[in-house]
Amino acid sequence: MIRTEGLVRQFGDVVALDHTNIEIKKDQVTVILGGSGSGKTTLLRMLSALDAPTHGSVWFGDEDLAQLSSKRLYELRGKMGMVFQYSALLNSLNVYDNVAFPLHEHSDLDESVIQTMVQMKLEQVGMRGFEQLMPSELSGGMAKRVAFARAMIADPDVVFFDEPTSGLDPISAGIVTTLIHDITKKTHMTSVVVTHDVHAALEIADHVILLWQGKVIAEGQADAIAQSEDPRVVQFIQGRPDGPIPFSRSKTPYHEDLLRVRL
Amino acid sequence: MTEYKRIELVVGMFVFIGIASMVWMALKLGQVGGLGSTGYAVEAVFQDAGGVRAGSDVMLAGVVIGRVSDVHLQNDEEAKLIMQIDEGVKLTTDAIASVRTKGIIGERYIRVSQGADREYLEPGAEIEETESAINIEDLVSKYIFSSGDK
């Protein structure tokens, strides 16, 4: 459904993505795993056309996202939803208006219809009854669930999740990951989840992509990844500081630096 | 929505008061439009209109009867003034216009004195009789040179 070809993204001299080729399959939960700075958020911004690649291309269906007119891109966005790391609810609007926002903007639906749709989506994420609260009155987990409801209000084909569990307590994180899995399966939606939360990832993923320094180092079904013998994968999943993925140490020996200061 | 209605009302009042103030300032202070509609224009040509500019007073017997609306050069040698005279003030065809100064270093104004004619200037007519600005420097130098001659 979404495919990248030789994707490269540079920020100045820093290469965030280095010839990354991935494929997101329909009706699946694809989890992009990686440590901080592995380029996974950059990759997500490429997939959703929030950022443009330096080289290479992103194909949404049979359309190259970088080549689209802004009009066509906005049409495609109707088929995408996104749940941001910090939820990104519009803080001037209450929960109801936030969830209804895409419909208010792009549809001529009757308010009673919109109301029903909002209720339905809020019910799915367990947030019905909180319509009148403002974003500042919500906890992190609640805000995320509202953001989820907003992302799927127009029944998109694909929903992107940026670090859906970061900053949440284990129970809230569990609720959110379960919701992602259940709703994807129930509604024939495609989900792309970017996270460094190995536990959650392996639990809900149909397909896992492991990213390191902008490159795909392992890819496959969750079970296969969990039982992989590739030392890099093992190190990441078990969370060991040392291994083939080096612990980043200072380049000069400590005593040399100390001596230099004296001189 | 009621909150928005209130905002709309306040903004409406704000814009209305602002625009009303603009119009009031334009009419009362700038006398935009007031110039053209009340009163009429007369012209006068001076050899030297030193110091007179648009906005200078036009006075008759010490009373302000209008304002200079434009000063420009004519034939590369004389100053042509257009004066806006208040409605109801009639100037004789042989009226005299002179450039005068309020006080010693004060600003310049146009003094008009009536003549003896029984006919009055039409709008747009020219005051034929003019007296140019008295230039203090000229006076002083004249005095010095004339005293040197003696």
Place this chain on the structure above:
Amino acid sequence: MIVNLFGRIGRSTLQMIAKLGDVTLLSSRSLAFAGKSPWQGEHYVRQIYALGVGSFVIIAITGAFTGMVLALQGYYTLAKFGSESLLGSAVALSIIRELGPVLGALMLIGRAGSSITAEIGIMRVTGQLDALEMMAVNPLARIVLPRIMATLIALPLLVTLFDLIGLAAGYVVGVDLLGVNAGAYVGETVAKVLPEDLYAGWVKAIAFGFIVGVICTYMGYRAEPTTEGVAKATTQAVVAGSISVLAVDYILTSFFL
């Protein structure tokens, strides 16, 4: 050393030109939506309320004190030449041509401009601008444009109110406190204020309103997406906005004289 200095001057000049180009590009892209996108009356009205009406009190207070100080200071100076009767016109021309637009714009930057930058900057930090983009709503059309329009519309109105309040305050100080003849004060004011003076003031107010809107939205939109980034952007918006207003004021004044 010298080469280094020149290098630095060159680099910062280039950066400034690049930034200027970016400002122009961003604001013209936003303004292009004014004709294109569907009428967003509600957003404009809300922004005029927040930025314009919200700044009225501080503008009114500034106007009142400006008029009072001008009358006091002007009287002191004019009395030395025995021309107290000119006080009315001196106060009126200073306010209408110069101080109304300039002080009004500076106050708007402090009161509304900084909050525009902070608001948009925070929307950037929290991903709200990206969220709008993902919901197929262009943030330039929805967030930036209404704010530029609001300052553009509100500042001339605010400046007019500033002028009137300043003139009234000057009258109170000049006539009631310092004893200048009321007739002379008003007569001089009316006689010396020409339509050109009013136009000059309003043209400045429109230009400044535009500058405030463009610079403050730009700084917020391009803020580095961190807490410090927003803080820095807000400071920069106030500094760059104030300097631009003063510089453009000089250019416009030399134009209108």
